[in-house]
Amino acid sequence: MMMIKTNMKVLPLCLAISAAFSTAPSVFAADTADKRVERISVTGSLIRRADLEESMPVTVFDKEMIEITGAQNMIDIANNLTMNSGSRFTNEEARIAGTSQFNIRGLGPGATLTLINGRRAGIAPVATNLGNQFFDINQLPIAMIERIEFLTDGASSTYGSQAVAGVANIITRSGFEGLEVSGRYQDSSNETFDINLVSGAKGERGQVNIYATLSGQTINYRSDFDFINERVGGNGNVYDSRFLSSTGSPGSYQLAQFDNEGVITPTGSVFADPNCEDAGGVLQSGLCKTHFIDQLAIMPKENRFQVFSEFEYDVTDNVKAYGELSFSRNQVQAILGAPFYSNGLVKGGSMFVPADHPFNFFVENEAGNGLNYINPTEWDNNTHQAVDIVAKSRPFGYFTNGDSSSGINNHLDIDFDYYRAVTGFEAELSDTWILDTSYVYSLGERSQTTRLGMSSTTFNDAVLSGAFNPFGIALSDPDYVSPKDGTSIAANSEEELGNIIHDLTDNTRSEQQVLEAVASGELFDLDSGMISMAIGSQYRYENYSYTPDSLSGKGLGLGSTPSSSIAGETNVFAVFAELFIPIYDDIEIQTALRYEDYDTAGSTIDPKVSVKWDITDELMLRSSFGTSFQAPTNLQTGDTIGGAFIEDPVTVQNGVAVCNPTGASNYVYINTRGSDDLEPSKAKNWNLGLVYQPTKALMMKADFWSFDYTDLIAQDSSATGIVNAQCAGVANGDKPINDPRITRSPEGQLREIALNYVNTGSVKTSGLDFSVNYDMDLASLGELTLGLDSTYVAAFDIVALDGADTIKGAGSFNSANAFKAMPKLRANTRATWRFDDHVFNASLRYISSYDNDLTADENDNIAAYTTVDLKYTYTFGSDAGNTSVNVGASNIFDKAPPTLGDGVRPGYDATTHDIRGRVVFAGFTHKFN
Numbered sequence: 001m002m003m004i005k006t007n008m009k010v011l012p013l014c015l016a017i018s019a020a021f022s023t024a025p026s027v028f029a030a031d032t033a034d035k036r037v038e039r040i041s042v043t044g045s046l047i048r049r050a051d052l053e054e055s056m057p058v059t060v061f062d063k064e065m066i067e068i069t070g071a072q073n074m075i076d077i078a079n080n081l082t083m084n085s086g087s088r089f090t091n092e093e094a095r096i097a098g099t100s101q102f103n104i105r106g107l108g109p110g111a112t113l114t115l116i117n118g119r120r121a122g123i124a125p126v127a128t129n130l131g132n133q134f135f136d137i138n139q140l141p142i143a144m145i146e147r148i149e150f151l152t153d154g155a156s157s158t159y160g161s162q163a164v165a166g167v168a169n170i171i172t173r174s175g176f177e178g179l180e181v182s183g184r185y186q187d188s189s190n191e192t193f194d195i196n197l198v199s200g201a202k203g204e205r206g207q208v209n210i211y212a213t214l215s216g217q218t219i220n221y222r223s224d225f226d227f228i229n230e231r232v233g234g235n236g237n238v239y240d241s242r243f244l245s246s247t248g249s250p251g252s253y254q255l256a257q258f259d260n261e262g263v264i265t266p267t268g269s270v271f272a273d274p275n276c277e278d279a280g281g282v283l284q285s286g287l288c289k290t291h292f293i294d295q296l297a298i299m300p301k302e303n304r305f306q307v308f309s310e311f312e313y314d315v316t317d318n319v320k321a322y323g324e325l326s327f328s329r330n331q332v333q334a335i336l337g338a339p340f341y342s343n344g345l346v347k348g349g350s351m352f353v354p355a356d357h358p359f360n361f362f363v364e365n366e367a368g369n370g371l372n373y374i375n376p377t378e379w380d381n382n383t384h385q386a387v388d389i390v391a392k393s394r395p396f397g398y399f400t401n402g403d404s405s406s407g408i409n410n411h412l413d414i415d416f417d418y419y420r421a422v423t424g425f426e427a428e429l430s431d432t433w434i435l436d437t438s439y440v441y442s443l444g445e446r447s448q449t450t451r452l453g454m455s456s457t458t459f460n461d462a463v464l465s466g467a468f469n470p471f472g473i474a475l476s477d478p479d480y481v482s483p484k485d486g487t488s489i490a491a492n493s494e495e496e497l498g499n500i501i502h503d504l505t506d507n508t509r510s511e512q513q514v515l516e517a518v519a520s521g522e523l524f525d526l527d528s529g530m531i532s533m534a535i536g537s538q539y540r541y542e543n544y545s546y547t548p549d550s551l552s553g554k555g556l557g558l559g560s561t562p563s564s565s566i567a568g569e570t571n572v573f574a575v576f577a578e579l580f581i582p583i584y585d586d587i588e589i590q591t592a593l594r595y596e597d598y599d600t601a602g603s604t605i606d607p608k609v610s611v612k613w614d615i616t617d618e619l620m621l622r623s624s625f626g627t628s629f630q631a632p633t634n635l636q637t638g639d640t641i642g643g644a645f646i647e648d649p650v651t652v653q654n655g656v657a658v659c660n661p662t663g664a665s666n667y668v669y670i671n672t673r674g675s676d677d678l679e680p681s682k683a684k685n686w687n688l689g690l691v692y693q694p695t696k697a698l699m700m701k702a703d704f705w706s707f708d709y710t711d712l713i714a715q716d717s718s719a720t721g722i723v724n725a726q727c728a729g730v731a732n733g734d735k736p737i738n739d740p741r742i743t744r745s746p747e748g749q750l751r752e753i754a755l756n757y758v759n760t761g762s763v764k765t766s767g768l769d770f771s772v773n774y775d776m777d778l779a780s781l782g783e784l785t786l787g788l789d790s791t792y793v794a795a796f797d798i799v800a801l802d803g804a805d806t807i808k809g810a811g812s813f814n815s816a817n818a819f820k821a822m823p824k825l826r827a828n829t830r831a832t833w834r835f836d837d838h839v840f841n842a843s844l845r846y847i848s849s850y851d852n853d854l855t856a857d858e859n860d861n862i863a864a865y866t867t868v869d870l871k872y873t874y875t876f877g878s879d880a881g882n883t884s885v886n887v888g889a890s891n892i893f894d895k896a897p898p899t900l901g902d903g904v905r906p907g908y909d910a911t912t913h914d915i916r917g918r919v920v921f922a923g924f925t926h927k928f929n
Contacts, residue, residue, distance in 0.1 A: 041118050043149040043169040045590065046158060046534035046578050047520050048434060055588065055612040055622055057689050057703045057769070059083065059789075062147035063173070068832055068841045070871050070888050070921060072184060072194060073215070074137035075100040079914060080845075082791035082828060083152050083769060086820030086911050096126050097300045098332035098414055101134040104152060104165040105765060106796070106822050107683075107709060109134035111164040111630055113155070116140075116324070117172060117310075120159075122420055122442030123542065125510040129644070130714055130818055131635035131672065131757060133510065133544070136444070139328035139418040141213030141306040143182065143196035146173045152769065153705060154628035154685035157592040157608035160538065160574055164628040164683045164709065174310055176200035176209055184923030188916040189224055190299055192217040206313035213306045219333065220299035222906075225915065227896040228293075231907040238282055238291050242905050246652070247340040247749065248273070248281045248288035250472035251393020253362060255371055256352060258388075264346045266390035268370035271362070275472030280397075288472070290397045295337040295410070298915070303331045315425075324422035332414040336452050338397030340749075343456035344463075348745045351391040351463060351470060358466045358488035359473055360386045376473070379483045386484075392745075395459075395470050396452055396501075410452040419443045433521030440514040446507070453504030455551050467496050504549040511543040520578075529582030540572040544634035568634030571599045586614040592626070600637060601680055604629045620691040628685060632678040636713050636757050640672045646720055647905075648750050649727040650736050657748025659727035659736050669752040670719050679759050683709040697775040706766040714818045715755040716801070717741075721816060722753055761800050763819070765810070767793040782835035790827035812851045813862060813900075813909065820911040821862075823850045841871040841888070847912060854904055863898040865913055867891040881928040887921070894918035 041048055044056040061077060069080045078087045078100065085106035088096070101109040101124075110132025114121045124136035148170050155163035180198040185191075194215035201208055222228050222243070234241035246252075250273035254266035273281065276288035283289070308326040315321050342349035353360050361379055364387045365372045374384050396410065424438030462468035469492055473480060478491030518536035525531075546566040576594035583589055590610040597603040608626025615621055646668045649661040689703035726736035743752040769791050776784040796809035800817050807817060811824040825848040833840045849864040871888030897913035900906075908915050 043115075043118070043167060044151045044155055044158060045580075046518055046536065046576075046592075047532045047580050047590075049532060049580070055590065055610060056624070057152045057622070057687055057701075057705070059150040059152060059769075059771075060147050061150065063145060066142065066145065067873070067886075068830060068871070069843060070841075070869060070886075070890060071142070072186060072192065072921070073100075073142055074140060077142075077148065078102055078137070080828060081150065082789050082826040083150065085793075085822060085826075088911055096128070097297070097334045098138065098302055098330050098416060099124055099126055099136045100138045102137060102150075102168045103820075104150065104168070105705075105707060106793075106820060107165040107707065107763065107765070108132050108819070110162060110633070111709075113159055113162040113167050115159070115167060115169040116420075117174075118169060119422060119438060119440050119516075120442075120512065120514050120540075121170070122418070122440075122444060123510045123512050123544075125416070125444040125446040125508040125544075127633065127635050127640070129640075129670065129672075131633055131640045131674065132630075132713075133633045133635065136416070136418070138304070138330060139306060139416070140170065140326075141196060141211045141308055142194075143180075143198050143213055144172050144211035144308045146171045152703070153624050153687040154608070154626050154683055154707070156628035157576070157594045157606045157626050158578065160540075160594065160596055161572070161629060161631045161680070164630050164681070164685075165707065172209070172308070172310060173198065173200075173211070174209055174312070175202070175207060177202050177207075178927060178929075180925065180927040182923065182925040184921055186919060186921040188919040190218045190220045190916070206311060208309070208311040210307065210309045212308075213304065215306075216303045217299065217301065219297050219301040219335075221294040221335075222296065222298055223294050225298075225896075225917075227899075228907045231899050232903055232905050233293055233907075239284055241291060241293060242903050243291055243293040244282060244284070245290045245292055245340075245394075246287050247392055247394055248276065248290045249338055249394040249397020250276060250279050250281055250288055250470065250475075251351075251391050251395075252287050253353075253371060253389045253391050255364065255369070256346070256388035256390045264352055264388075264390070265348075266346065266350065266392075268365075270392075271371045271373065273472040274373050274375075275476040278476035279472030280475060281472065288393075290338060290394055292337050292397075295335060295397075297333075297335045300335075300414075301333040305329050318428040320426045322422075322424055322426065324420065326418070326420045328416070328418040330416040332416070334412040334414060336410045336412045336450060338394040338410065339452075340392075340394050341459075342745065342751065343460075344391075345460055346390050350745065351393060351395070352460070353389050353391050353470060354464055355386040355388050356466070356484075357386075357463070357469075358482035358484045359469050359471045359490060360389065361484075362389050363387060376480070376483055381484060391470055393470060395468075413449045413451065415445075415447045415449075417445045417447075429519070430521070433519060435517070435519045437517045438514075439516075440512070442512045444510040446509075448506045448508075450504040450549075452501060453549070453551070454501050459500050462496070462500055468492060468500060504551060506549055507547045509543070509545045511541075513541040515539045526582060528584050529588075531582070532580040534578040536576055538572075538574040538576070540574075541569070542572070542634065543569040566635065566638045566640075568600075568638050570631070570634060572631075573597045588612045596629075596631075598631050598680075600676065601631050601678060604631075604680055604682075618692060618694045622687070622689045622691065624685075624687045626685055628683045629680040630683075630713075631680045632674075632713055632757075635674070636678060637674040637676055639674060640757075644668060644670060644719060646723055646750060649724060650744075650748060650750075652748040653733075657736060657744065658733050659730045660732050661727070668719065668723075668750045670755060671752060672715055672755045672757055674757040678713055678757060679711055681709065681711045681713055681759070683707055697777075698773070700772045701770070703769045704766075705769065707764070709763040709765070711759045712761045712763065712818070713757055713759060714761060714800070716758045716760065717755060718800070718816050719753045719755065722755075723750065760802050761798065761804070763796065763798050763809070765793065765796045767791060767795070782833060785830075785832040785834075787830045787832075788827065790825065793822055793824050796822045811848075813853050815854050821850060821909050823848045823912065837875045839873040839875075841869075841873075843869040845869070849898075852901055852904075855901055860901060862900060862909065865895070865898055867895055867914075868893060879929070881926055883924065883926045885922075885924045887923075889921070890914075890919040891916075892918060 086103040102112045104112045114135035121135045127133045151167040182196045197212040232242040252272045255268045257267040272288040276283045281288040306328040310324045312322045344351035361374045362371045420442040427435045473490045480490040482488040516538040520534035523531045574596040578592040581589045592608045606627045610624040613621045651660045686706045692700045741754045771789045773787045793810045798807040798809045827846045830843045847865045849861045852860045869890040873886040875884040897908040
């Protein structure tokens with residue numbers, strides 16, 4: 001039985017509002033039997049009217065546009081929105097693999113609120129590196145969408161927290177009757193498919209719809225892309241690759257030194273494994289390194305099943321019940337890059353290999369300050385005496401591309417399960433007043449299973465006993481028998497590996513419950529029109545929990561950083577009102593006010609005022625001003641563990657860490673601690689728009705917009721900036737500046753960076769949205785539709801920390817701050833020709849160049865990017881129903897994404913450009929009679 005966790009003051013108020021409107025409708029409406037009008041919901045307003053469509057800056061991406069653009073999934077839709085900036089099209093970080101999100105104005109995924117039919121969609125069980133939670137748009141079957149309405153000015157006064165940059169309202173195909181099936185196959189750098197079902201039935205008093213999608217995609221590794229190989233993969237020369245790690249598999253070794261308390265530290269020069277190259281390592285500069293280009297999936301393998309159902313039923317002539325029920329499962333198979341071993345017995349976590357290990361053939365050199373290696377064919381137990389050594393290695397680095405000959409794999413299996421249920425009643429209190437009460441329950445669960453997990457205690461014991469062989473000879477000569485004991489075989493048997501390696505499973509859960517009551521209707525009539533009003537209240541409960549595997553939680557897994565359990569909950573109470581006032585026949589004012597109270601972050605009051613002026617029959621002006629807010633998430637008040645590849649200016653020379661940048665990168669844990677003292681981020685937003693429609697066939701829209709976003713919740717510093725500061729002003733070869741926020745291994749390799757969440761900084765952004773649509777009647781040649789959508793970002797000024805210099809983020813890659821790349825201009829043009837049963841579509845997408853702030857050269861730009869898409873659809877009918885077939889290609893000229901610079905990883909911008917190259921597809925849709 002589901003329990004609703006609630007605040008005691010919420011339900012009485014919701015019920016009181018319901019009772020007030022249900023018992024006294026005559027206060028608000030007199031004899032208005034002849035005034036009944038069609039009432040529709042419009043994104044951005046709680047007042048149900050039929051004439052508010054153009055009064056707000058709403059961009060509609062409908063079913064027809066989905067077909068025209070050839071979008072296969074929700075991230076394809078995001079890719080086609082010029083106002084969307086910073087959504088990830090691919091993820092090189094497994095933590096958020098399999099998810100996608102909208103990101104209006106580039107203010108962050110957590111600043112865009114996603115609704116389904118006007119109600120909150122839920123929260124994903126993952127978050128960005130800044131702890132911002134979002135709705136995972138990948139959980140919805142695309143076949144359910146009638147349209148998506150994007151409100152592109154702040155809407156917190158109407159919808160509450162997260163609507164800082166705007167709202168994406170997904171409207172379903174409610175009312176569809178019959179049965180429709182569709183499918184598509186797509187070939188690009190990987191292969192994808194989907195099969196969709198749409199069904200619906202209507203009766204005298206109600207209707208029901210069911211939508212379902214089954215889809216999948218194959219995996220992509222870095223080396224699948226020629227441009228990555230050429231730019232950062234060494235272009236055939238592994239020694240030039242930017243994917244080399246000095247911690248290898250097999251590894252490199254030093255003499256072990258014990259102090260008086262038995263603490264083990266490495267000493268002396270480093271000796272690379274003598275079988276390094278034969279065992280799959282890369283021998284360079286006296287180190288055995290790992291080439292990890294394919295130990296990560298840019299596009300993971302995915303299999304998705306999604307189902308969404310909805311119903312409406314007229315309980316009485318004045319009361320309608322409705323509901324929604326959905327489930328989504330996304331099974332993601334990512335790859336775990338070969339982790340370094342840092343839970344060993346050596347100070348700092350390196351592996352300790354005792355002298356009596358059967359495959360330890362290292363002896364002390366003549367000077368007594370290092371190692372020599374004895375070829376095992378020359379080993380003599382009577383002559384040679386092995387010594388204790390320290391191994392700096394990735395003991396399972398040879399498990400690449402998913403598996404090995406031993407049958408052990410390095411898959412990272414991630415399962416997402418989403419559940420959502422909606423129930424509610426819509427009651428006509430009078431001819432002009434409607435009461436809508438609803439309850440929404442959403443749950444997201446994420447399970448991450450590391451197939452290459454282990455207990456460090458068991459592993460250390462196996463190395464000490466000689467049961468596990470960490471040396472390269474295990475792979476280069478697996479059948480070799482150790483001359484030290486005459487019985488030990490070099491290869492690590494499947495049985496022994498099975499004793500060491502097992503699954504580690506972490507679980508995350510995100511829950512949201514929303515109880516809301518809204519009454520809307522007409523107040524009284526003026527000479528200029530009817531004054532309308534909406535009033536309501538809302539209660540939200542949000543819960544987030546993260547439970548690591550017991551070994552990971554104790555820091556006994558393969559990595560060194562313990563994963564702390566995270567749990568947090570938030571109770572939110574809100575009341576809000578909206579008023580629509582026609583001042584004159586051609587001027588209307590709409591006002592809104594919302595009060596929200598958080599038990600974790602205090603309260604906030606947010607107003608909004610919108611004005612619409614019909615200057616002429618062809619020209620309309622619209623303007624709005626308001627404030628918005630984004631409350632701290634449960635993650636931002638706790639601890640967040642993330643990670644990133646960071647280029648380190650520090651290298652190790654003769655066992656000493658010195659400033660000497662070589663371009664080497666390491667995957668670094670980033671641990672960010674939150675605070676209960678965080679306040680909501682706030683924004684002031686302003687919009688001024690013109691809509692010009694001289695004829696029914698031509699419509700032009702221009703909207704000037706501005707956001708002033710303050711008290712941002714962000715990390716108190718940049719992880720990259722902290723690392724670079726260690727060598728700022730330090731001469732090459734000198735020791736780096738010590739920073740207690742940085743943890744390094746005893747050898748000097750980056751391991752962890754500690755940060756804090758704080759309210760700091762601001763963003764001021766402004767720009768222009770411009771669109772035009774023109775329908776041409778070609779008589780006997782059919783119809784031609786031309787369209788243009790564009791967004792120009794005039795400013796994106798970032799103050800990362802209070803008192804810091806302003807960063808000009810517009811037209812920049814923004815590599816050193818919390819935001820993503822912000823090209824100044826994005827434009828999509830399209831042409832659709834309809835001729836009888838044939839439809840031809842052509843689209844051109846343009847993204848302007850932007851500054852590459854990864855380099856010091858101000859003239860070093862990431863190039864502009866233009867792609868062309870084509871699609872053809874043929875529709876025909878038969879006794880069995882109507883069928884349409886389509887073929888097409890996106891990026892038909894197979895343009896690679898622009899480079900970030902010679903040797904700069906990862907070689908492309910995953911938040912701006914689609915890396916798949918040419919995408920060829922074929923599909924069908926059949927609706928049964």
